[in-house]
Amino acid sequence: MTDDTSNVIQSLSVAEVADVELYHPKSWITKYVFSQDAKIIAIQYSITALSIGLVALVMSWLMRLQLGFPGLLSFIDADSYYQFMTMHGMIMVIYLLTALFLGGFGNYLIPLMLGARDMVFPYVNMLSYWVYLLAVLVLVASFFVPGGPTGAGWTLYPPQAILATTPGKQWGIIVMLVSLMLFIVGFTMGGLNYVVTVLQGRTRGMTLLRMPLTVWGIFTATVLALLAFPALFVGSVMMLLDRVIGTSFFMPAIVSMGEQLPYGGGSPILFQHLFWFFGHPEVYIVALPAFGIISDLISTHARKNIFGYRMMVWALVAIGALSFLVWAHHMYVSGMHPAFGYFFATTTLIIAIPTAIKVYNWVLTLWRGDIHLTVPMLYALAFIVTFVNGGLTGLFLGNVVVDVPLSDTMFVVAHFHMVMGIAPIFAIFGGIYHWYPKVTGRLLSDTLGKLHFWVTFLGAYAIFFPLHYVGLMGVPRRYYEMGEMAFVPPSTATLNAFITVVALIVGAAQLVFVFNLVRSLRRGRPAGGNPWGATTLEWQTPQTPPGHGNWGKTLPVAYRWAYDYSVPGAAQDFLPQNQPPVPRTA
Amino acid sequence: MVDLPRTDPGAGISRPAGWEGIVADWSSDQRAFKNVSWGKAMMWIFLLSDTFIFSCFLLSYMTVRMSTVEPWPNPSEVFALNIGGRHIPLILIAIMTFILISSSGTMAMAVNFGYRRDRLRTAILMLATALLGATFVGMQAFEWSKLIAEGVRPWGNPWGAAQFGSSFFMITGFHGTHVSIGVIFLIIMARKAWRGDFDRERRGFFTSRKGNYEVVEITGLYWHFVDLVWVFIFALFYLW
Numbered sequence: 001m002t003d004d005t006s007n008v009i010q011s012l013s014v015a016e017v018a019d020v021e022l023y024h025p026k027s028w029i030t031k032y033v034f035s036q037d038a039k040i041i042a043i044q045y046s047i048t049a050l051s052i053g054l055v056a057l058v059m060s061w062l063m064r065l066q067l068g069f070p071g072l073l074s075f076i077d078a079d080s081y082y083q084f085m086t087m088h089g090m091i092m093v094i095y096l097l098t099a100l101f102l103g104g105f106g107n108y109l110i111p112l113m114l115g116a117r118d119m120v121f122p123y124v125n126m127l128s129y130w131v132y133l134l135a136v137l138v139l140v141a142s143f144f145v146p147g148g149p150t151g152a153g154w155t156l157y158p159p160q161a162i163l164a165t166t167p168g169k170q171w172g173i174i175v176m177l178v179s180l181m182l183f184i185v186g187f188t189m190g191g192l193n194y195v196v197t198v199l200q201g202r203t204r205g206m207t208l209l210r211m212p213l214t215v216w217g218i219f220t221a222t223v224l225a226l227l228a229f230p231a232l233f234v235g236s237v238m239m240l241l242d243r244v245i246g247t248s249f250f251m252p253a254i255v256s257m258g259e260q261l262p263y264g265g266g267s268p269i270l271f272q273h274l275f276w277f278f279g280h281p282e283v284y285i286v287a288l289p290a291f292g293i294i295s296d297l298i299s300t301h302a303r304k305n306i307f308g309y310r311m312m313v314w315a316l317v318a319i320g321a322l323s324f325l326v327w328a329h330h331m332y333v334s335g336m337h338p339a340f341g342y343f344f345a346t347t348t349l350i351i352a353i354p355t356a357i358k359v360y361n362w363v364l365t366l367w368r369g370d371i372h373l374t375v376p377m378l379y380a381l382a383f384i385v386t387f388v389n390g391g392l393t394g395l396f397l398g399n400v401v402v403d404v405p406l407s408d409t410m411f412v413v414a415h416f417h418m419v420m421g422i423a424p425i426f427a428i429f430g431g432i433y434h435w436y437p438k439v440t441g442r443l444l445s446d447t448l449g450k451l452h453f454w455v456t457f458l459g460a461y462a463i464f465f466p467l468h469y470v471g472l473m474g475v476p477r478r479y480y481e482m483g484e485m486a487f488v489p490p491s492t493a494t495l496n497a498f499i500t501v502v503a504l505i506v507g508a509a510q511l512v513f514v515f516n517l518v519r520s521l522r523r524g525r526p527a528g529g530n531p532w533g534a535t536t537l538e539w540q541t542p543q544t545p546p547g548h549g550n551w552g553k554t555l556p557v558a559y560r561w562a563y564d565y566s567v568p569g570a571a572q573d574f575l576p577q578n579q580p581p582v583p584r585t586a
Numbered sequence: 587m588v589d590l591p592r593t594d595p596g597a598g599i600s601r602p603a604g605w606e607g608i609v610a611d612w613s614s615d616q617r618a619f620k621n622v623s624w625g626k627a628m629m630w631i632f633l634l635s636d637t638f639i640f641s642c643f644l645l646s647y648m649t650v651r652m653s654t655v656e657p658w659p660n661p662s663e664v665f666a667l668n669i670g671g672r673h674i675p676l677i678l679i680a681i682m683t684f685i686l687i688s689s690s691g692t693m694a695m696a697v698n699f700g701y702r703r704d705r706l707r708t709a710i711l712m713l714a715t716a717l718l719g720a721t722f723v724g725m726q727a728f729e730w731s732k733l734i735a736e737g738v739r740p741w742g743n744p745w746g747a748a749q750f751g752s753s754f755f756m757i758t759g760f761h762g763t764h765v766s767i768g769v770i771f772l773i774i775m776a777r778k779a780w781r782g783d784f785d786r787e788r789r790g791f792f793t794s795r796k797g798n799y800e801v802v803e804i805t806g807l808y809w810h811f812v813d814l815v816w817v818f819i820f821a822l823f824y825l826w
Contacts, residue, residue: 023793023794120624120628121624121625121628121793123792123793123794124793188632188635192628192631192632193628195631196627199617199619199627200616200617200618200622200623200624200627201624202616204615204616205615206615207614207615208612208613208614208618209609209613226631226634226635227634227635229635230635230636230638230639230641230642231638231642233642234639234642234643234646235642237756237760238646241740241752241756245741246740246741247740247741247748247749247751247752247756248650248654248741248749248752249646249650249749249752252653262741264654264655264656265650265653265654265656265747265749266650266653266654266749267649267650267653270646270649270650270653273649274642277642
């Protein structure tokens with residue numbers, strides 16, 4: 001599919017911002033702090049997201065220590081356990097994964113991959129980061145308010161989320177909701193930029209069906225986010241009103257601690273619908289960018305064009321559309337009408353089709369490829385197996401009859417950690433190892449990278465494979481301790497201790513990654529402009545790292561799709577997207 | 587030099603038909619929407635997102651209206667006024683709706699004069715729109731204070747389900763905030779038009795982008811959207 005259309009590229013007037021239209025920073029502050037350059041904003045997003053992610057990592061350690069060795073740490077009581085659990089989930093899903101994929105990778109890669117000078121509205125883009133930072137700071141503030149952060153679980157289900165017996169009832173829940181609303185406002189500003197840049201800001205020759213799949217993934221995910229976050233926003237507003245001024249949107253008549261509360265007539269299920277109308281697309285908000293990144297990593301490092309490019313695009317779009325029709329599969333045990341379960345189980349299982357198309361296409365891309373086992377490639381391969389594993393247990397949980405007994409057990413925890421925790425994080429690691437040379441001009445250490453990879457990959461399996469078994473044995477999730485429950489066999493306690501030890505090791509291995517990031521800034525091997533021999537435009541910039549405005553005086557022109565690897569007869573085993581075709585001579 | 591499949595500049599471009607043609611048009615070079623500027627595209631997509639926010643608010647209102655066990659107060663009675671000794675249901679809200687819809691008319695005229703580069707008429711009509719919008723918000727404030735004086739609170743009211751007050755204050759408050767933001771933007775843009783910023787392509791204070799009359803249309807898109815949302819709130823909250 002080497003579609004050359006060099007004869008049509010002149011047919012449109014150029015919609016590009018001339019170099020002079022960009023805001024040119026005049027001081028260090030406007031260049032590096034309040035920067036309007038998408039690349040700097042991307043780095044700011046990434047560092048903030050990774051930093052808050054480390055906080056979530058420490059909380060997962062503390063939870064695991066309690067589960068593996070109950071009572072070992074005296075400061076973890078039931079309340080703080082729930083607080084750690086809530087904050088771990090919330091940070092990982094929203095403040096780390098969403099922000100890093102869309103704010104980090106999106107900001108860096110969209111303008112560069114599309115041959116644009118910057119996002120369409122750099123000023124709004126800058127505001128997006130600062131509102132995100134504010135949201136993160138408000139979130140962190142909840143650790144310091146009276147009563148600590150909320151312990152309602154990351155799903156914040158009412159009525160328990162705002163009842164007096166839930167930890168963080170005084171301030172934690174309020175701060176959490178405010179932080180979420182800020183995040184959504186900040187994200188919307190960035191997200192509008194990403195979508196409009198993709199739709200309206202491409203360089204000449206860059207048709208939508210020539211865009212690298214990374215951009216397709218980030219674009220589709222951003223559209224999902226713009227349509228899904230409103231439900232969370234509305235849910236947050238209503239819960240905040242319930243908590244602060246005593247409305248009863250979500251609160252039925254209820255007796256708590258022997259006292260009739262002033263609430264009545266609200267619908268707790270309504271919140272679950274709003275939350276999961278956001279929550280299920282959210283799974284794909286973190287999965288679709290990962291799909292895109294993995295497609296590009298596999299193609300580049302296997303030196304082969306992606307198999308079935310158009311199908312990959314349609315699969316992304318189909319998954320995105322379907323993700324709005326499956327939300328209530330999170331609510332099979334909520335008391336919802338069983339007929340809905342029938343509908344939602346059907347739509348859920350239909351998603352397996354486009355997802356399977358993607359997996360088969362990745363595998364077929366690898367087939368007979370010239371596979372280079374670089375660190376990004378290792379992570380890409382790890383992503384595929386992890387995602388398939390997590391996806392298969394998704395088939396279990398998508399069926400009502402299988403889900404009902406497995407619901408709220410550790411099996412569910414193992415499932416969603418495999419499919420939307422570990423897998424997207426592998427894509428993030430792969431992406432960082434892949435694009436770090438473009439961002440800094442230096443390669444990350446390969447030795448440290450492989451050490452980091454093998455400990456993380458094998459460790460992730462050592463943690464989450466046994467967790468499936470623990471769940472099948474009936475160990476419920478969100479329990480601070482098991483006590484003397486007869487139905488929980490002692491073997492699960494042994495496994496829990498094993499899992500905890502591995503989790504500590506895997507967590508510590510992330511310090512190797514952080515060390516590698518910092519060390520390679522100065523001491524890494526110089527990378528040159530295109531260390532992986534990749535075709536996409538971000539590797540063809542005149543400078544590495546790219547300067548402000550990305551392209552110097554003239555914008556690149558895309559003459560071909562992003563996957564011309566190992567083209568027969570070509571001098572190199574890759575043809576950059578901006579390499580013109582040879583005109584036919586007589 | 588690389589030997590590649592070659593292009594014949596003389597060959598015509600075949601345009602695919604049917605669905606493939608639609609895909610080809612949408613995915614074609616540089617821009618999906620050919621004559622749409624970045625700002626206008628961004629406003630449309632923002633409005634799509636905002637539609638989801640208002641839809642969630644209205645669906646939530648309908649859900650709590652069904653879930654509550656108390657009777658729902660009769661909006662015709664609640665929103666009635668006594669004028670000149672006569673009891674007229676929904677009169678205030680009818681006037682408010684009339685004013686807001688009229689403001690869409692003045693807005694559309696402002697857009698028209700903007701594209702004729704008539705800076706004074708554009709500015710005056712935008713200010714008229716802002717004035718009508720501010721009147722709407724003012725009457726809403728009157729409605730709120732009347733209901734509050736009658737004992738309606740977000741957590742309860744004298745006539746029935748507490749969710750009546752909760753939904754009313756939340757939804758009209760959220761919509762009123764939208765109108766107020768619109769009024770502020772209209773005033774700012776009217777000032778820019780008045781000062782001739784759009785004629786001289788003066789750069790924005792924050793964004794340092796050149797100004798032009800299309801901004802009037804983009805502000806108008808937002809304004810019409812806010813009006814349209816009101817129609818749904820009016821139908822679903824006041825008439826139902």
